[in-house]
Amino acid sequence: MARMPKEHLEARRRQILDAARRCFIHNGFHATSMQDVLAEAELSAGAVYRYFKSKDDIIAATAAEALAEVASAFEADDGARPPDLDNIVDLVLGVGRPPLSGSQESAQLLVQVWSEALRSPSLCTALKEVMVEARGVVGGLVARHQQRGLLPADVPAEQVADVLMALVDGFLVRRAVFGHADSAAFRNGMRALMSAPAQAAP
Amino acid sequence: MARMPKEHLEARRRQILDAARRCFIHNGFHATSMQDVLAEAELSAGAVYRYFKSKDDIIAATAAEALAEVASAFEADDGARPPDLDNIVDLVLGVGRPPLSGSQESAQLLVQVWSEALRSPSLCTALKEVMVEARGVVGGLVARHQQRGLLPADVPAEQVADVLMALVDGFLVRRAVFGHADSAAFRNGMRALMSAPAQAAP
DNA sequence: GTAAATAGAACGAACATTCCTTTTTTAGAG
DNA sequence: CTCTAAAAAAGGAATGTTCGTTCTATTTAC
Numbered sequence A, B: 001m002a003r004m005p006k007e008h009l010e011a012r013r014r015q016i017l018d019a020a021r022r023c024f025i026h027n028g029f030h031a032t033s034m035q036d037v038l039a040e041a042e043l044s045a046g047a048v049y050r051y052f053k054s055k056d057d058i059i060a061a062t063a064a065e066a067l068a069e070v071a072s073a074f075e076a077d078d079g080a081r082p083p084d085l086d087n088i089v090d091l092v093l094g095v096g097r098p099p100l101s102g103s104q105e106s107a108q109l110l111v112q113v114w115s116e117a118l119r120s121p122s123l124c125t126a127l128k129e130v131m132v133e134a135r136g137v138v139g140g141l142v143a144r145h146q147q148r149g150l151l152p153a154d155v156p157a158e159q160v161a162d163v164l165m166a167l168v169d170g171f172l173v174r175r176a177v178f179g180h181a182d183s184a185a186f187r188n189g190m191r192a193l194m195s196a197p198a199q200a201a202p
Numbered sequence C: 001g002t003a004a005a006t007a008g009a010a011c012g013a014a015c016a017t018t019c020c021t022t023t024t025t026t027a028g029a030g
Numbered sequence D: 001c002t003c004t005a006a007a008a009a010a011g012g013a014a015t016g017t018t019c020g021t022t023c024t025a026t027t028t029a030c
Helices: A006-031 A034-041 A045-051 A055-075 A085-093 A098-102 A104-117 A121-147 A157-178 A183-194 B006-031 B034-041 B045-051 B055-075 B085-093 B098-102 B104-117 B121-147 B157-178 B183-194
Strands: none
Touching (some): A006 A104, A034 A055, A055 A104, A055 A121, A104 A157, A121 A157, A157 B121, A157 B183, A183 B157, B085 B121, B104 B157
C-alpha cells in the first residue's frame, strides 16, 4: 500500500479549486477551458481528474464555496448583538468582515455564480436557499428594530429585509465592476436616505 | 440586381438577435452554441453569418441592446418632472415603465451582461458609461430633493445616488432569480427604511 | 437573367475526457 | 536502517466530440 497523507490530498484539492477560482473570476465558468485550469494549477490532466470527476464538478464546488462564504457572513451576525441602526448598515456592508465586501474578487465570483444559477437548476436552488436564510436573519434584526421603535412597524419585517439585502447585492455588483473601496461613502448615502423626513403616502 | 427591401434586412437581423437573446438568457453567452442560435432562429449558418460576422458580434450586439434599455430607462426621467420622494422611489423601481423592472427576462439578461463585462474590457467600459450616466441623472434628482429639504444636504448627492442605483441592481438580481412581481412590497420596504427616525452619528 | 439570399455539408481548431506510462511514495521484510 | 514490491499519484499524448466558421451549391426575389 502507498496511500498519501490525507492532508496532502486536501491540499491538492484546494490547489485545484484556488486555480479554478482565479480562472473563473476573470473568464467566467464556460469561457475558461480545462487547459486554462490545468495551466493555472500547474498540474496535468491526469492529476486533476483524480480529484474532480468533471469540469461541472469543479464549477459546482467553486460555486458552493462562494455561496457558503455569503451564508457564513450572514450567520456570523445572528447572535445577541445590540440591534441598532448602525448594526444593520454594517451588517449590510460587512464592515470589519473580509469575506463579503472585502475583496473585489469575491464580488466578481458571486456575479458569475448568479449568472450560472440562471442556467443550473441545482445551483439556483442553492442560491435561493442562501437568500431565504439570509432574509430570515436580517428580518430578525429588522423586527427587533421595529420593537424598539427604530423602524416603522406597519411594514412586514421581511419586506424591509428584502430591501436591505438588495442593497448588499447592488453593492456587490458595483464592487465587482468598479472595485471601489467606497463602503464609507456608501454608508453615508444610506444614512442620508434613512434620515429623510417622513413622507405622506400617495 | 436583386437587393431585398432593407426593411426585410433589418427584420432578419432582429429575428436573429431575438433568438440569440432567448438562448443567452437561459444558457448564458458561452454555454449556448451557434447551432442553438441557428435552431432557435430557424435559419441556416449561411444566413446568420450574412448579418453577423461572428458569435462575439452577436454577443456584443445583444449586450449593447440590454445596456441601451437600461440607459433609456434612466434618461426617460431626466426631464422637468416634479421631484418628490415618490419619484425617486418610482424611478428606482421603474414603475409604469416596462423595460427595467417589467420582465424577468430583461433582469436575467442583465445579470449575464454583468458577468460578461467582467471578462470583456469593451463591454465593461460600456457598462461603466451607462452606470456613470445614470448616476448623473439620479444625482440630479437627489440634489433637487436636498434643495427642498427632503433629504439631508450634508451628504454628496452622488453618494445617495449610488445607494439608490445599488437598490435597482439588487432588485434586478432578485427579479432575475425569483421572478417575483413584488415591486409594491419592495417599495413598502424602502418607505419604511426612509422614514426611520434620525440616528446619532457614532 | 442576374445577383443577392439561404441552405447545408465540410473543415480545422479546440474542447473535455480517457488511457497508458512514468514517477513517487509508503509499507513491510530482511 | 535498507531494500524491495506494490500501489497510488501525476504526466502527457491520444481520442472522439463539438465548436465556430467557411465554402459551394441552390433557391429566391427583383
